[in-house]
Amino acid sequence: MLSEAPGIDWEDILDKFSSYEGTIRGFCKENNISVHQIDYRRSILVFQFSPRRR
Incomplete structure (x- = not known):
């Protein structure tokens, strides 16, 4: 597994x-x-807030 850059x-x-338009x-x-x-981060949010998860 890859380690994540600290401080992000x-x-x-x-x-x-x-709000980015590019x-x-x-x-x-x-x-x-x-x-x-x-x-990866966006997919985590989608998974956390999906109706199936609740």
Whole structure:
């Protein structure tokens, strides 16, 4: 398993991403994260708040 970069405030990153109007790649490049990292974090949120989970 890959270790996660320390010090990344994912709540802040995802908040910025929600209002970003460019591409995912552009956002990730500007914030020094990989596309995989943001996709993974977004999928965790979708899973946590899905109706099946409740």
